[in-house]
Amino acid sequence: MTETGSRIVADVGGTNGRFGLAHFVDGQEQPVIDSVKVFSCNEFAGLGEMLGAYRDELNGSAPKIAKLAIAGPTTATKGRMTNLGWDISADDIRNYHGLDQVLLLNDFGALARSCPYLKEGQDFVTLKDGEADPAAPISVMGPGTGFGVAMLVPDQDRYITCSTEGGFMAFAPASRLEHDLTEYLRAELGYVCVEHFLCGEGIARIYRFLVDYGGGGDRNLTPADITRRAAEGHAPACERAVQLFLSIVGGTAGDIALAHGAKGGVYLGGGILPKIADMIPESDLLKRFVSKGAQSSYVDTIPVKLITAKYAALVGAAVA
Amino acid sequence: MTETGSRIVADVGGTNGRFGLAHFVDGQEQPVIDSVKVFSCNEFAGLGEMLGAYRDELNGSAPKIAKLAIAGPTTATKGRMTNLGWDISADDIRNYHGLDQVLLLNDFGALARSCPYLKEGQDFVTLKDGEADPAAPISVMGPGTGFGVAMLVPDQDRYITCSTEGGFMAFAPASRLEHDLTEYLRAELGYVCVEHFLCGEGIARIYRFLVDYGGGGDRNLTPADITRRAAEGHAPACERAVQLFLSIVGGTAGDIALAHGAKGGVYLGGGILPKIADMIPESDLLKRFVSKGAQSSYVDTIPVKLITAKYAALVGAAVA
Known part of the structure; x- marks a missing residue:
């Protein structure tokens, strides 16, 4: 089992921020997630501060790449957490923490992106059978602090993720x-x-x-x-x-x-x-x-x- | 001006079927459409019969490829025109008319597919300015016999068309x-x-x-x-x-x-x-x-x- 890359990953909703380490292991498509830690958003003034608390937990052994999913509209470098009033700059976070790369993405976009990797019974249950058309879009949505909605659009052997409002x-x-x-x-x-x-x-x-x-x-x-x-x-x-x-x-x-x-x-x-x-x-x-x-x-x-x-x-x- | 391929194209709504010839000219991305003829759907029993009427108009000089957009859900080979109750088989139409290829597609999917080729003033007017994000989906919709809705999802240098209901x-x-x-x-x-x-x-x-x-x-x-x-x-x-x-x-x-x-x-x-x-x-x-x-x-x-x-x-x- 050779590790081919690790990164900090996060899923920050309006209430909690879930942080973890993702490891890509040779020959396996699905990354392994460990070292998960959950923080309360209302104890922090912003996303950079939450990331700092997580890096402190890791005692200096943190990877230099962070991929942070947040509950709000994003570009790769800017984001806004509507429910918390946080304006987020990936560049500011990267510079402050001395990281190589910080990517922002929408939380339901990230959830959508995970769907092809999820296993029945372990990661999801089927509420209603049907005939999934592999050439058609997949909708991903759900209620939390807000109601997130995203789409996965298949393109030959991969998916394009679309975050929506x-x-x-x-x-x-x-x-x-x-x-x-x-x-x-x-x-x-x-x-x-x-x-x-x-x-x-x-x-x-x-x-x-x-x-x-x-x-x-x-x-x-x-x-x-x-x-x-x-x-x-x-x-x-x-x-x-x-x-x-x-x-x-x-x-x-x-x-x-x-x-x-x-x-x-x-x-x-x-x-x-x-x-x-x-x-x-x-x-x-x-x-x-x-x-x-x-x-x-x-x-x-x-x-x-x-x-x-x-x-x-x-x-x-x-x-x- | 060298023609690199022609095909029959159609846009069949619940009321009218618009047929034409599309010609691809060297060096031009946008096909040229001519020989347009509009038929009333209620004068025909099905899509194959409408195509026959159009081919008759062309006096035997019709291309062997037909791309037919219809107002209803489709796969590449099957379709249903909800408002007319027509069940459509691309294979049956191809065999009956002795064509090389018949492709079915959704009418708003086809309309969506045209959007990157449309020219302001000539093909569309801007009702409201904004800042189009070239990496984000485009919505195409409109009322006719029904209300059609489609999406264009950008993927690097091209678009994926998604028909919806x-x-x-x-x-x-x-x-x-x-x-x-x-x-x-x-x-x-x-x-x-x-x-x-x-x-x-x-x-x-x-x-x-x-x-x-x-x-x-x-x-x-x-x-x-x-x-x-x-x-x-x-x-x-x-x-x-x-x-x-x-x-x-x-x-x-x-x-x-x-x-x-x-x-x-x-x-x-x-x-x-x-x-x-x-x-x-x-x-x-x-x-x-x-x-x-x-x-x-x-x-x-x-x-x-x-x-x-x-x-x-x-x-x-x-x-x-």
Whole structure:
């Protein structure tokens, strides 16, 4: 086992930053990730400082290349973490830490990039079978601090990764309840997009709406409280909120699959869905995914997978 | 001027089929299209028969290669024209007409493929300036018999074309009026998608809704009547219908640009918009396009162009 190159990789969301080392081993396509460390974003003033904390952990033996995936729009050298208000310069980070190379990429772009390497059972579970067309795009999306969306477009023997801002698409309510939910938020925010519901705070928004709508309950639960109580059972308001959240995930995933022509498959990722995976089978997620009128048969051919691997985006960052 | 190859090209929508000859001339990237002939789809039982009528026009001097773009999902050898109910086999057409090659492609895929060849002023007009990122995807979309959506993804010195079914994305109403419009249609159709409004029949649906909503007027106008009367003025109900239609075009174009990460630009095409181009500047199309909450600045960097060339998809089919 000869190591042919190592690098620092990171996947920095709005809440946590996951750092690790990626090692490329001769004859193996998939990099090995180790030395993973998770930091809370709110304990740092910027990405360079987080990287410094990780390099400190490594006691001076850090590789000179860093590939950093962040939750926000990026170019290779500039980025902005929308939810934290961080403006990021790859050059500044490289100079400050004396590195050879710092590459910025979008977190869902990195997650998308990892998909060809993921193994069923170990890294993802199949929520819905289908016939993946290897020549068609793959959609990758999921709720976390925000709602990330990316595409993989096959080009002969490789993939092109496209990061998008699909989470900011206008929200399309599918029922009277969802219409009222939308109006509840429109009064406060004006424009209502899918990310407003498909993120941690979105679960709390849906929950508070259902409490106010007549469901009753304690208005002051955190997203983590709500998903935990829903998973434990005996908390009808929390369960209803999670069910509505999962239904909206399904409808949105179907819309994005249509917009991408994602006959190559849909991968759902992000921090929230693996925690409530047990509630997916009894939810409307897949029903909403395939309920697309005249094109229901089109989306019905698309396989849907749930990424359960915690550090998949680190693999994607490593191979980017 | 040496001809290095000619082929039959076609762009068959739900209403008309445009056929032509594409000639590749030495030293010129863009093929020359001539001998264009337009047929009404409803006079034919299938695509092979339409091709036969065009070959008859050519009096036996037809090239042996045909590249046929159709309004519906395709593989290279199979296609389905959703709105006409035609199932299409490239092999059957090739055998029947004794051709060397028949390639099927999606009509908006072909239109997308033409975009790098289009010239400002001659083939398109710029509706909104921006800074096109040459490394990012380009979105191409537009209303005709249906609402077509495609993507061009740059890969170094070329583009990969992705056809999509974005027209079937759930419709996201942006106002009380649009909510009521949606419910008006949901009662009849169940699932309501953007194509239900963004097509010829969609203009008539919007118009009839506005008549019933209290605007008054003759319920029995055709889409062509409505757009013509709106363009001529002195027909407030028709003008309102076209304005609402254009507003929905803008909102949908913004959503698709977000879903595609289309920092490379948005091209609007299809049969309807060039006919009502004069009404676009006074409409909400661009305002809705950029009204995307926290990502308004993202869409605001994207240039928006209106394809006015009638046979652009024939150019795209030729180079596919």
